[in-house]
Amino acid sequence: MITVAFFKAAIIAGIPLLFATLGEIITEKSGHLNLGVEGMMLMGAVIGFQVGYTTNSPLLALLFAAIAGALGALIYAFLTVSLRANQVVSGLALTIFGTGFAGFVGKSLMGMKMTDQFNYFFRDLKIPGLGDIPYLGEIFFNHDIFVYLGYVTAIVLGLYLYNTGKGLNLRAIGENPAAADAASIPITKYKYLHILLGGALCGLGGAYLSLVYVPVWQENITAGRGWIAVALVIFSGWNPYKAIAGAFLFGGLDIIGFRLQGTAIAISQYIFDMAPYVATIVILVLVSLRKSKKNAPPKALSEPYFREER
Amino acid sequence: MADRSIYVEMKDITKRFGSVIATDHMNFEVAKGEIHALLGENGAGKSTLMNMLSGIYIPDSGHIFIDGKEVRITSPRDALKAGVGMIHQHFKLVDVLTTLENILLGYKTGLFVRKKEQKIKLQQLMEKFQLDVDLDKYVYEMSVGEKQTLEILKTIYRGARILILDEPTAVLTPQETNKLFKIMRRMKEQSCSVIFISHKMNEVMEIADRITVLRKGKTIATLEKESTNPQELTELMVGRPVDLSIKRIPALSDNIVFQVRNLSAVNEEKVEVLKNISFDMYEGEILGVAGIAGSGQKELCEALAGLYPIKQGEIIFKGENLAGKSPKEFITRGISMSFIPEDRLGMGLVANMDIVDNILLKQYHHSKGIMVQRKPAAAKAKEIVKKLEIQTPGIKEPIKNLSGGNIQKVLLGRELDSHPELLITAYPVRGLDINTCLKIYDILNEEKKRGVAILYIAEDLDSLMGLCDRIMVISNGEITGIVDARKATKEQLGLMMLGNKEVHHAV
Numbered sequence: 001m002i003t004v005a006f007f008k009a010a011i012i013a014g015i016p017l018l019f020a021t022l023g024e025i026i027t028e029k030s031g032h033l034n035l036g037v038e039g040m041m042l043m044g045a046v047i048g049f050q051v052g053y054t055t056n057s058p059l060l061a062l063l064f065a066a067i068a069g070a071l072g073a074l075i076y077a078f079l080t081v082s083l084r085a086n087q088v089v090s091g092l093a094l095t096i097f098g099t100g101f102a103g104f105v106g107k108s109l110m111g112m113k114m115t116d117q118f119n120y121f122f123r124d125l126k127i128p129g130l131g132d133i134p135y136l137g138e139i140f141f142n143h144d145i146f147v148y149l150g151y152v153t154a155i156v157l158g159l160y161l162y163n164t165g166k167g168l169n170l171r172a173i174g175e176n177p178a179a180a181d182a183a184s185i186p187i188t189k190y191k192y193l194h195i196l197l198g199g200a201l202c203g204l205g206g207a208y209l210s211l212v213y214v215p216v217w218q219e220n221i222t223a224g225r226g227w228i229a230v231a232l233v234i235f236s237g238w239n240p241y242k243a244i245a246g247a248f249l250f251g252g253l254d255i256i257g258f259r260l261q262g263t264a265i266a267i268s269q270y271i272f273d274m275a276p277y278v279a280t281i282v283i284l285v286l287v288s289l290r291k292s293k294k295n296a297p298p299k300a301l302s303e304p305y306f307r308e309e310r
Numbered sequence: 311m312a313d314r315s316i317y318v319e320m321k322d323i324t325k326r327f328g329s330v331i332a333t334d335h336m337n338f339e340v341a342k343g344e345i346h347a348l349l350g351e352n353g354a355g356k357s358t359l360m361n362m363l364s365g366i367y368i369p370d371s372g373h374i375f376i377d378g379k380e381v382r383i384t385s386p387r388d389a390l391k392a393g394v395g396m397i398h399q400h401f402k403l404v405d406v407l408t409t410l411e412n413i414l415l416g417y418k419t420g421l422f423v424r425k426k427e428q429k430i431k432l433q434q435l436m437e438k439f440q441l442d443v444d445l446d447k448y449v450y451e452m453s454v455g456e457k458q459t460l461e462i463l464k465t466i467y468r469g470a471r472i473l474i475l476d477e478p479t480a481v482l483t484p485q486e487t488n489k490l491f492k493i494m495r496r497m498k499e500q501s502c503s504v505i506f507i508s509h510k511m512n513e514v515m516e517i518a519d520r521i522t523v524l525r526k527g528k529t530i531a532t533l534e535k536e537s538t539n540p541q542e543l544t545e546l547m548v549g550r551p552v553d554l555s556i557k558r559i560p561a562l563s564d565n566i567v568f569q570v571r572n573l574s575a576v577n578e579e580k581v582e583v584l585k586n587i588s589f590d591m592y593e594g595e596i597l598g599v600a601g602i603a604g605s606g607q608k609e610l611c612e613a614l615a616g617l618y619p620i621k622q623g624e625i626i627f628k629g630e631n632l633a634g635k636s637p638k639e640f641i642t643r644g645i646s647m648s649f650i651p652e653d654r655l656g657m658g659l660v661a662n663m664d665i666v667d668n669i670l671l672k673q674y675h676h677s678k679g680i681m682v683q684r685k686p687a688a689a690k691a692k693e694i695v696k697k698l699e700i701q702t703p704g705i706k707e708p709i710k711n712l713s714g715g716n717i718q719k720v721l722l723g724r725e726l727d728s729h730p731e732l733l734i735t736a737y738p739v740r741g742l743d744i745n746t747c748l749k750i751y752d753i754l755n756e757e758k759k760r761g762v763a764i765l766y767i768a769e770d771l772d773s774l775m776g777l778c779d780r781i782m783v784i785s786n787g788e789i790t791g792i793v794d795a796r797k798a799t800k801e802q803l804g805l806m807m808l809g810n811k812e813v814h815h816a817v
Contacts, residue, residue: 074689144456147590163423164423165417165418165422165423166423168407168411168414168415168423169415169416171404171406171407172407172412172415172416173405175404175405175406175407176402176403176404176405178402179401179402179403179412179415179418180403180404180415181366181385181386182364182366182386182396182398182402183386183402183415183416183417183464183468184385184386184387184390184416185415185416296406299405299406305368
């Protein structure tokens with residue numbers, strides 16, 4: 001049913017999507033289309049789980065999840081920035097690699113659970129003041145620490161992109177690398193850093209699934225969320241602030257079927273399972289119809305840059 | 311010009327692209343506080359040489375000295391550190407950013423951009439150099455002239471004392487050009503040096519202090535402006551005597567072959583781009599079209615070739631209304647359109663393919679069977695290369711390795727090859743040097759003699775007034791007048807280009 005509990009759950013379901021979407025936004029702003037989101041999420045999920053399970057330290061788990069995602073992105077960055085390989089193919093390869101990697105590492109983790117002590121770290125924390133607002137407080141400000149990290153990341157990225165000099169440089173690289181180059185911006189360095197950062201965020205998105213959302217290890221834990229994130233980037237018009245709304249909308253679609261179970265509405269579970277994916281297609285069609293200079297993709301997206309190319 | 315100390319010196323600079331030698335042991339020097347013109351035909355190596363000074367290309371061998379010290383410039387950053395800034399032919403601006411944001415790109419600011427502070431600084435600079443741009447305007451809303459001013463401001467702001475302008479006037483109206491020259495003189499007064507790449511002789515003679523002539527990758531001579539003349543410069547540039555005058559042959563007949571009546575069209579944003587256009591064209595006539603860039607020339611071209619959807623109006627070719635017919639039907643009736651866009655490669659050619667394959671693109675449907683026949687196309691390619699004197703290592707060279715002007719000759723050669731009855735040609739000499747321009751004019755006159763009606767869209771008023779029989783001026787999608795090319799003056803045309811309809815009545 002559509003209740004406060006539903007909206008609250010939608011936020012939680014949206015958090016992995018939010019991290020992955022932010023990661024892909026920052027990657028695409030550098031002019032690189034990384035379709036390895038799913039792979040990087042899985043790498044983050046499995047490494048986060050493995051480290052958490054072994055050390056019982058949530059912070060180490062998060063750290064290594066981010067590192068795992070970034071390492072996946074490093075492969076991609078080397079291929080597409082340094083070797084100027086085709087970005088689509090490289091990204092797909094990364095997804096296949098990440099899936100295999102997670103399956104391999106996760107074999108011994110199947111069905112494992114975290115300790116209660118570990119899970120306590122991710123308990124709901126009510127934010128004083130904000131959390132007391134009727135309805136909204138419960139929906140937005142009574143969550144685990146990971147959710148707040150998601151809010152903060154989105155806002156920080158938004159500020160970074162639109163209010164700092166470095167963010168300006170990054171946007172210029174994605175739009176017109178030749179112009180950025182002529183403005184003496186170190187393009188390769190920017191590209192590497194932001195692709196790695198994007199990978200780390202995707203890794204965290206995956207870790208949220210394995211550490212908090214499920215939180216048991218299971219095969220293919222991401223279930224296509226990486227692909228939804230790629231579409232959400234377009235939906236949000238490459239804008240981190242709008243990504244928050246997009247991620248939570250899709251979080252809601254993700255759980256709606258589950259929530260309607262046992263109610264009077266008798267629609268097959270599978271129809272609802274399709275919802276996020278159908279919505280993805282619908283939104284892509286709608287967004288493609290809307291033409292606006294400011295919501296357009298970075299102009300140099302997926303074009304390798306070579307200074308002396310004519 | 312008391313101060314004649316050498317500011318920049320380039321020695322023995324060599325650079326190759328594949329098997330093409332772009333600059334062959336070139337030497338070049340610029341003094342402090344001078345405007346130095348770099349003159350040469352297409353492919354002479356002007357842009358390449360300057361790209362090496364500004365860090366876009368790295369020379370294969372040679373030395374660069376600035377202020378007497380040897381410098382190694384391997385990136386635009388190095389170049390700016392040494393005080394060199396270049397304004398490229400294709401502006402290096404980010405469309406979706408504002409003036410201010412474009413200027414601050416790559417500039418060291420603190421963590422957050424303090425826009426107010428930077429604005430004050432910029433305002434002072436704009437006053438000093440008498441530049442005029444709106445700091446909050448988005449680049450995609452700007453005219454070419456505004457973009458250029460922005461580029462200059464940006465470069466000066468970053469500390470450039472040596473400004474390189476790569477064919478800056480190619481896309482400007484006469485009024486905008488005058489404004490640019492004012493800025494250049496102002497820079498000179500501030501003891502900056504300006505390197506002005508051009509092949510427009512009248513402009514070089516107007517603005518430059520000294521002129522260095524390049525030919526086929528070699529430095530030919532450096533001359534004082536006072537002691538030379540256009541004739542001498544052209545001969546140095548081309549390497550042999552040339553006749554500079556544009557020939558105009560009288561129009562053949564008064565048979566109307568082409569009539570356009572009340573043509574209107576709207577673009578995707580529902581803005582009216584062509585407003586009530588009506589004109590006639592006679593057999594064997596060259597009708598020029600003048601206008602500021604983006605006044606509807608492209609839409610007009612495409613509409614007359616059946617490529618652009620029209621809202622209303624008639625396009626009557628030899629008594630038949632073609633409005634609403636497919637482009638293919640326009641072509642089969644003998645209407646040919648060639649449009650040279652600003653980036654030259656944008657329309658009509660494939661950069662990675664060689665000359666033969668690019669010719670095949672328009673020819674293959676004439677050949678029999680399912681396989682393409684390369685031999686006739688190869689023969690045609692050789693013919694075009696020879697006829698237009700295209701500089702290429704061979705017809706199998708990917709055309710992206712040719713210089714801009716040579717690429718364009720390939721396109722033109724191919725279009726003129728189809729022997730149309732109505733030829734619509736937009737900017738056929740854009741970016742070409744004098745010698746090649748004259749060759750193109752000859753070819754157009756040749757077509758005219760055959761009775762072809764030619765719609766000639768151009769930016770350069772000199773060529774319009776020299777070549778055409780009549781000139782039609784459009785402004786903002788509207789015809790502001792059709793004048794006799796023999797009687798027109800530049801001032802009159804310039805004013806009409808700005809939308810002033812009264813002028814031609816007064817003259």
